[in-house]
Amino acid sequence: MVDIAFGPEPGKKPAHSTANAEAYLAAQRRKRMYGGVLLIFFVAAMASGFLVAQDRNAGDFMDGLQRLGDFPSEVLTEAWAKRGNLPGLMWAALPSLIETVNIALVSTLIGALAACILSLLMTRGLARFPRLIPYLRRLTDGMRAFPEIVIALVLIYILGGGPVPAMIAIAVHTAGALGKLFSEVAENADLKPVEGLSSVGATWGQQMWFGILPQVAPNWLSYALLRFEINVRASAILGFVGAGGIGYELKIAMQWGGGRYDQVVAIFLVLFLTIVVIDQLSDRGREKLVTGR
């Protein structure tokens, strides 16, 4: 975006003629105009989009803005009145919290392992079967495109509620998302160790294990940690649509309405603290991995 795109041909000495300056200014003006047109178009799209969205919404924006505080204050006053219950309720929410975190962790693990294999198989220069590369890429595209909720809801119908549908759904999505990122990392890996290993007769698996994995492991781990953060949130949300864990508890408590808002607040708090702690840990871990401890 820095305006250095316009200049003399490479190799020639820049000539300070007025013709050049005028051409430069003209190019600048044209660029500004494009930018302005784009901006106007963008503002118009935002404004009309907002009006359409408000039109199709049940409540009005302005009315809603005034009522925004009503629900939280109602919940908080009730929870404050019963604040003595909170520690006990937070303790009671712990098993379902562990289930949510477990769903996220195991699906990240399975997804990342699948992504390792997929990414090595779909990276040019490393692939065991180069002909499969385009198909594997489409496969990961497809896995990424499936929103978790779609897989989870269909699997809940077949397998019944519980953590397994959520786990499978998140793992599929994770494998797709990480597969792409992992393969981008592996593309930049140095191929010399692989050549060395193949010259002494190492198999493809050994070449990858000893030649590529040590190079890409820090970046892969850092991506996997980031994904774990995302998956904790996803597994809480999937619980809300019926896949077990803390999201489900939250839904039940919310549906109860007034009278159990202390439980709602307890679950909010536990979830919030968990997400913040996991974010911090993964942030620190990733920094360590990327900067090399």
Added chain:
Amino acid sequence: MTASLAPTAAAPILARMHRRRLIALSVPAVILAYLVYIFFSFDIPGLAQRARMDNAVILMSDFVSHKVHVSRDNRSGAVVTAIEGEAKGTYPAGVHPDWVTVQGDSTTINLGDGHVVTYDPAGARYDIPGYGLVDIRPEGGRLALTAPEPLPDWINASGNRVTVTTDAGRFTYTRSRVETFRYFYGWELFFFDLNSPFHGRGFFELAGLALWGDRVDPERANIVGMAQDFWNNEMWRHRDVAWSIFETMLMAFLGTFGAAIVSLPLAFIAARNFNVLAPIRFGLRRVFDFVRGVDSLIWTIILARAFGPGPMTGALAILITDIGSFGKTFSEALENIDEKQVEGIRSTGANALQRARFGVIPQVMPVLLSQVLYYFESNTRSATVVGAIVGGGIGLMLTQAIQTQKDWEEVAYYMVLIILMVMAMDSLSGWLRRKLIKGE
């Protein structure tokens, strides 16, 4: 010439190698132990019992086929043919597909492959090739079944209800009602419903009608009529589906770009090199952390209470969640800029706003834009989920279709549309990134 390391120098290296090998072996062991724990904690052995494979079969067959119900009310004797048994797919009275023949009181249903079902005043008969004739007649308030003995397990008979399930279809007789299902491949009525004059015509016939045929409906041109009838199809509700896809994309668009617009000025306040007041900076950063930590699920619930269901609520939920992420990454990008360019602009006597516009924005724009576009793509997916919770967009239609547990062909249709939408957004955001950032 052999280079020999002195034993004192080799020992620590070997020890380190040994330790590393131990770590390399222990990591898979830890993972394995964790997976074993999950195996029992998620009760995977019990899953086989809980899994409803019959549901899976229903789902898979509904994805690719549809059924037509031919039913007779045993009290009034009226015979009705309905696609998927739905009111919207019911043939007009007295009209039946060509494999159903009604003559007086007797109805003959040809299920193909020699399977023939006959309804008549005495009861109903199902002629199954290779097995024989299943004959049912009501006698004194109970159903009398005559069929070759022993009864196979695909005939389920009690005094009140007889069900026969074969490859050709399914036949159910109760005292009040007799019903036969015949299965067909494909999604019936996808283009035109039964009210449309274009229903049941082949592709070439339709193309001919559209291009040069006489008007089927004198009120409107054929091609206009086709478009209208497709758009207003009552069975598949293409108009509603298109609207909800649009709503979902609108949520993602408004949410992502709204969040970008709100968080850009906030990021300047939270960046060390633009704001010298450390307490404000610190406070704003904690606000970003809080907003991110509270999670879109909780924002969605709070906002849905205030604004009611609909796309604006979903857009606001995405907007608030993303302010946290954008605020953090934008302010980090602003802290990493090259100060020399700002210096240069300052030397011309520019004020703070001009320095920001011409010295800072051009530097950070590529980073910001690529971040925003990446979120735009991923928010299209989130908007499906948020829509399912707040009640708007394709997410709502999908959850509703899944919860009714019978319109699986519609579920398949929505799934295909969602995936196409996400892929389209993926390539749109990739194209924009290339266009705007690399300037190709």
